[in-house]
Amino acid sequence: MGANGVDVSTGGENIEGQQPEPEPQAVTDETTAHDEGVELERTIGLVGGLAIGIGTMIGAGIFVFPGLAANEAGPAAALSFAIGGVIALLVALPASELATAMPRSGGGYYFISRSLGTAGGAIVGLGLWLGLVFAAAFYLVGLGHYVVAVLAEIGIALSLGPAPPHVVLGLIAGATLTALSVAGTERTAALQNVIVVVLLVILTGVLSYGVLDALGVFGRQTVPDTFFSKGYFPVLSTAALVFTSYLGFAQVATVAGEIKRPSRNLPLAMVGSVIVVTVFYAVTILVATSTFGADRLGTFGETAMVNVGRNLLGLPGAVLILVAGLLATFSSANASILSASRSIYALSRDALLPRKASEINLKYGTPHVALAMAGGPILVLVATDSVEILAEVASFLHLVMYALICVALLVLRRRNPAWYDPDFRMPGAPALPAIGAVASVALIAFMNAASIVIGVVIMALSYGWYRYYADDVRLKGDI
Amino acid sequence: MTRPSVLVPIQVLEGESLPEGTPELLTNAHVVLLGYHVIPGQTAPGQARMQFEEQALARIEEFEAVLTEAGATVDHRLVFTHDAQQTINRQIAENDCLAALVPRTLADLEDVLVAVRGTVGIDRLARVVAGLFADRDIDVTLYHVTSEDETDADVDVLLEGLADRLADENVDPDRIETRTDRDVKPVDAIADLAETYDVVVMGESDPTLATFVFGMPADQVADRFLGPVLVVQREPTDDE
Known part of the structure; x- marks a missing residue:
């Protein structure tokens, strides 16, 4: 593998006089090695990597979006999910190649800062942090809806002051998750793996039944529908909306520095998780629309899948989906908070944020400042209760990074610096990464104007922060 | 050496x-x-x-x-x-x-208990004992718990062979002692006997279902013996 990592001598200092941490000496299958015999152990295997990717993604795509997407695009919502999956795959491939050449924490931020320079890195890095904050807020609102639905199932209607109950519950869940990440036990990773396995088992069961049902095995008529019942344009705007369901593979890259045998496990975990969730999404939408028809499905909102489960399997079906929905949105929110904290660490390591931001709590050994910088804004965003804006801004900020990941790959392939020695080389370059970059940017164009404005403002503020705080910091490798 | x-x-x-x-x-x-x-x-x-x-x-x-x-x-x-x-x-x-x-406080260093399991890994055990304790004023006791399918003669050959090898590598033969027990559980016997010694040297066992459930014998001994334990590692295998 690219044993010596990036040939880069970072330099300069930020406004506080902090310099980027020196790069490690070597990257091996099992460690990242620094001077003086100091090593960082890699402890996440392939299963752990897949669990991060799938666990982050599956909450949104299956448990929050089907109703919303059907409402906007009709049965063609399935096509919207497929478009999202193709774009995700087009980006997962170059991201995998870059990750095997530079298996360091920070993922997309790291690739872009080292290949395109500090300005691009700062925009993407701060955007990644805030993109994950928006995504986590979106998952938490979804989680709130599921808790309300669970309570409704057992006959409790909540009334929690002036705010809608799902928002209050989302806030409580967000605060609890942040507190747990600061003071929690060490086994959160193992828990995440278990949750993902349980989820996949429940989904496979319910969906298999649903597919057989849709094929008429159980002798029931499915609801016929016109595929493009809402026209062609909504298919693309819905693709832009549901793209939030495909953000998780980039989170695998944010922990690239902790993945064992990165040259093998990173591509498998990133590409594998995208393929797995795309298949699940496609089948879910197929089953959901054939059960109710897109129009009725669209009226069920965020917890539409509960009705699908009930319709297929009665009360047990509803309960299964409710449990799965709680687990899925919980694990998505949890994974996003942790990834946001990792991005803050990567920025602070490179002096783009104050060193203080990645400080570790002496009592718990956890990065309490970074976790608070994730958890605090998440709570503010949950309170806005704007599911679609939250989802789109999260997608916007990720899509900017994805486009630049594709550009970074093209630049590195063209210049081919001596240190660039990825073990995994994506097929179809330069055409596929070029298409990936264009498609990522194009998808943004189909979003709500409000989402685009918020996204652009965040990018501009990120650039402003870089010019103010770290104008002098140099991160670009020898290209 | x-x-x-x-x-x-x-x-x-x-x-x-x-x-x-x-x-x-x-x-x-x-x-x-x-x-x-x-x-x-x-x-x-x-x-x-x-x-x-x-x-x-x-x-x-x-x-x-x-x-x-x-x-x-x-x-x-x-x-x-x-x-x-x-x-x-x-x-x-x-x-x-x-x-x-297994780092633990050691008051005096006068005697060492070496638990000998069998011929497997005995070369590495000998290299550790001889390497650390040759030419030093330290008593070395080679200890083996005889199992049901071993004869006393087998065990004598095993321990005498090891004693000779240590002597060749400059461990004073007068300071080497051998000792065997029969019909006792190895872990308990080693841990009990260890109380009268300063240091224990023992091998790491192959992982089996029993070690998976109860932990490695070396860990079990280390849990009960309060002094330092040197755990001799298995020969590295290539398939890892």
Whole structure:
């Protein structure tokens, strides 16, 4: 593998006089090695990597979006999910190649800062942090809806002051998750793996039944529908909306520095998780629309899948989906908070944020400042209760990074610096990464104007922060 | 005589230090001094490095100086990890360590109990014992718990063979003793007998279902014996 990592001598200092941490000496299958015999152990295997990717993604795509997407695009919502999956795959491939050449924490931020320079890195890095904050807020609102639905199932209607109950519950869940990440036990990773396995088992069961049902095995008529019942344009705007369901593979890259045998496990975990969730999404939408028809499905909102489960399997079906929905949105929110904290660490390591931001709590050994910088804004965003804006801004900020990941790959392939020695080389370059970059940017164009404005403002503020705080910091490798 | 390499793992930021007597015990060893720090999953190892590297390295270098002064050669490592066992196993493999020390305080160093399991791994056991204790005023007791399918003659051959080999490598034959027991559980017998010794040397067993449930015999002995235990490592296999 690219044993010596990036040939880069970072330099300069930020406004506080902090310099980027020196790069490690070597990257091996099992460690990242620094001077003086100091090593960082890699402890996440392939299963752990897949669990991060799938666990982050599956909450949104299956448990929050089907109703919303059907409402906007009709049965063609399935096509919207497929478009999202193709774009995700087009980006997962170059991201995998870059990750095997530079298996360091920070993922997309790291690739872009080292290949395109500090300005691009700062925009993407701060955007990644805030993109994950928006995504986590979106998952938490979804989680709130599921808790309300669970309570409704057992006959409790909540009334929690002036705010809608799902928002209050989302806030409580967000605060609890942040507190747990600061003071929690060490086994959160193992828990995440278990949750993902349980989820996949429940989904496979319910969906298999649903597919057989849709094929008429159980002798029931499915609801016929016109595929493009809402026209062609909504298919693309819905693709832009549901793209939030495909953000998780980039989170695998944010922990690239902790993945064992990165040259093998990173591509498998990133590409594998995208393929797995795309298949699940496609089948879910197929089953959901054939059960109710897109129009009725669209009226069920965020917890539409509960009705699908009930319709297929009665009360047990509803309960299964409710449990799965709680687990899925919980694990998505949890994974996003942790990834946001990792991005803050990567920025602070490179002096783009104050060193203080990645400080570790002496009592718990956890990065309490970074976790608070994730958890605090998440709570503010949950309170806005704007599911679609939250989802789109999260997608916007990720899509900017994805486009630049594709550009970074093209630049590195063209210049081919001596240190660039990825073990995994994506097929179809330069055409596929070029298409990936264009498609990522194009998808943004189909979003709500409000989402685009918020996204652009965040990018501009990120650039402003870089010019103010770290104008002098140099991160670009020898290209 | 080549120095046997011995891994000495220390949780350097948890207030663990080099236990008293360790430098004397390892004076003839090549010490791989592993300072490690276990961090929770929410924290990136690199994050812990940024904050704690200086402090941890300073402590390790302090221990390194003490070991070197006592006569050992020393290599140090500092590892930030989510998984201590994985880190220790990797260091043993990478540095080709013959033994790992369970570091504990040692008041005097007068006698050593060497638990001999069988012919498997006996070469490595001999290299550790001879390497550390040859030409020193230390009594060495070779101890074996005879199993049902072994004859006393088999055991004599085993222990005498080892005693001869140690004598060849300059362990004073007058200081070597052998001892056997029958019809006792090896772990209990070793732990009970160990109470009258300063140090225990024993081999690491192959993992079996029983070791999976009850833990490795070496760990069980280490849990009960309060002094230092040198765990001789298995021959590395290639398929890893």
